[in-house]
Amino acid sequence: MMRGILRSGSRKIWLHIAVVVVIGLIASYALLSTTPDAPKPRSKEGLLDLTHTSIRMNPLKLQGEWAFYWHKLLSPEDIRSRMAGGESDRDRYINIPGSWLGYPLDGQALKSEGYATFRLVIQLSEQDRKERLALRLPTIFNAYKLWVNGELLAEVGVVDQDKEGMTPHLATKLVFFQPEGDTVELVMQVANFHHKRGGITKNIELGGSNVLTVRTHLRIAADMFITASLLVIGVYHLLLFMLRRKDRAPLYFGLFTVMFSIRSLLNGELMLTQWLPHFPWELQFKLEYLILCLGGWMITMYFECIFPDYVSRWFRYGSRIVTGALCLVVVVTPALVYSRMLLLIGVVVVLHMVYLMVGLAHAALRRMEGALSFLLVSVVALATVTNDFLYYNEWSPIENSSPFGLLIFTVAQMLLLSSRFTRAATNEERIARELQEANLKLTGMNANLEQLVLERTHALSAAHEDLRLSYERLLHSEEGRKKLLAYITHDLRMPLSSMLGYVEAVMDRVKPERNEQYLQYIRDNTIRINRMIGELSFLSHLETGQVEYRMEPVQVTQFLRGFYEQYELVVRDAGLDFDLDIGDTAASSANLPVARIDTQRLEQALFNLVSNAMKFTPAGGLVRLALAVDEMNDKRCAVISVQDSGMGIPPEQLEQIFDRNYRVDRPGLDMGVDGSGLGLAICREIVQAHGGSVRAESDGKTGSIFQVILPLIQEAGE
Helix, strand or coil: HHHCCCHHHHHHHHHHHHHHHHHHHHHHHHHCCCCCCCCCCCHHHHHHHHCCCCCCCCCCCCCCEEEEEECCCCCCHHHHHHHCCCCCCCCCEEECCCCCCCCCECEECCCCCCEEEEEEEEEHHHHCCCEEEEEEEECCCCCEEEEEECEEEEEEEECCCCCCCCCCCCCEEEEEEECCCCCEEEEEEEECCCCCCCCCCCCEEEHHHHHHHHHHHHHHHHHHHHHHHHHHHHHHHHHHHHHHHCCCHHHHHHHHHHHHHHHCCCCCCCCHHHCCCCHHHHHHHHHHHHHHHHHHHHHHHHCCCCCCCCCCCCHHHHHHHHHHHHHHHHCCCHHHHHHHHHHHHHHHHHHHHHHHHHHHHHHHCCCCCHHHHHHHHHHHHHHHHHHHHHHHHHCCCCCCCHHHHHHHHHHHHHHHHHHHHHHHHHHHHHHHHHHHHHHHHHHHHHHHHHHHHHHHHHCCCHHHHHHHHHHHHHHHHHHHHHHHHHHHHHHHHHHHHHHHHHHHHHHHHCHHHHHHHHHHHHHHHHHHHHHHHHHHHHHHHHHHCCCCCCEEEEHHHHHHHHHHHHHHHHHHHHHCCCECCCCCCCCHHHCCEEEECHHHHHHHHHHHHHHHHHHHHCCCCCCEEEEEEEEEECEEEEEEEEECCCCCCCCHCCCCCCCCCCCCCCCCCCCCCCCCCCCCHHHHHHHHHHCEEEEEEECCCCCEEEEEEEEEEEECCC
16 A cells, blocks of 8 residues: 555655645744734833833733732722731732733642732833723633722622632623823633633733724724625525535534634634623533534534545444543533543544544545645645644633634635536536437438348348348337437436526425525624624724714704604505694794714614604504603703604613614514614614613503603803
8 A cells, every 4th residue: 555655656645645734834934924023021020120121002911920919809099008018918919911820829730710919010101001902801810890099990790709609701892081190000800610711811911092992993994805705604604505415524514613613602702792791601601612522523524425435434423422421521510620521522623623634645646626725725724723722721822712713714615516516517418418419319320221122122122131130120219219218317317407407496495395494594693793793883983982972052953853854755655644743942042952963973873763663663653753851850851752663672671772782572473573683773873972861761561762862052152
């Protein structure tokens, strides 16, 4: 066997394989490389000197030594009191980022469970002292509080001194602050009783608020792009499998891609917890670890479908047993137990990929189509996945690279599967064409043979009996040929007709009945995700105070009339009545209600309310826009009401409808009403920026009333 491999032709193939591996390693290195332009400042003994470094446009990762107070939950005031008292344990320091697991303290190594306080003092440069700065906080196991210059700016989960009182939570945060002098003091309390890694294990970034905000939004956009791409690719291949169940490669590839699209929501910017803030912490970890455990087995099954007979029987059974055992441990044990198995899970996944790469090398030796390209993207995926396992075990500084590697891998596999389908269709067309040509040739041969028999019959009358017998034999031969063609045509007609039927059914949207539903579902959700990205970005700008308002004194009566005239046709075209009631607010021109507003933003908020009323009001109903002036808290206020005659909102849900992504939950609500659940949250942010408030009233039966309350000024020049 080795002699055969070492032949001249095989040597060339091995050379090609080596080139592919080298290219893959270079590509993965380019993907993962983060070579800095210059050495970055590091803190020493709890002090970070940035007096000669500007961070306004170049954010800095806070790396180095932080003051460390083990088994103490100290506030900034407590720390100042301890320092004034001269207590010695303030001189303990720990390197950040890094877990306190194994930290030597009083002759013993610390365990993962516990709580501590961290402190860092930062000396700012002169140009940064008057800038608005921001801190980007990554996911920290498992709960923490952060003070900046004595002010509590961030709190994730509930920090406590025991497991029963602590509540774990995962979230990324972006907090803003204005330095009060030449130094910034960071104090952070961290508690962990549920995970193997305790402490600040990821980089905290400090920089200008604008730069960090843009970077955060770019990370969110990248995560959404990867998630949407993987999800669409996965669902598409699952639909392909439903059309042609004989080939299981699209099934395993689709399941693999959908699983890792879900995992991308659990990493990076943690989009899942941004959309579902109350999503259970334990379930989040179980989902992530189960996807990791199943990933190796799923890609092995896909590989076996693409290259049959290259996965040995013992490896297939061993993979099932090991994967099943790991999944069982993840399901039945808490995170504190199975999180210690991350290295073992990583080794199992990497062994799967290495085994498959060896099989790919053998497939490339046999010149199987797609083997070399499969090997190239597998090298890239292996490098990124291995780096992530090393990072989560604190052995690599490069974080969260596997989503990009897996995206490259899935796109390449999508092209490979597409080429297989194209090749199959091309082969079937070629076979049909060759059969047609063969049929024409046989028909021509038959005509020539019949003519030859007739000529021989007339020319050789003496051999008439022999020719008659020969002719009868020829007829029998022709009859056999026709039967043969009939059998061949019958056997090919069914698969050709079946394939043609599937293609026409999908193209004409006729059969199968659910194909149209699934394709429409993919389209609608893609549009909804794109819209949600825009609305999430705008709402994030509102919440972080990055939207500029142009406030000016405006007569509310004139503003409301203009709004009514602008959207009257829109509401009436929807089959609804649209009324305007300004009451007696315009009775006296000398006492018209005047408010300081941004007309464009307030119009957007009111349209969200009107649009919401249109969605939940049946045809023939009424949407009423009203204005009243009232006294609230010794202040004159304009009360703008949007009332509908729809189904109403259950009273117990009125306090929640302005929350992000919240939608009214009641039986029979699924009426085709579409929305992301962000409109009312955006409305509340805009109204609050005007110094007002928004509220809703409903008895749950006869429609709803939304009221926008705006403070009035005495006169336009005030």
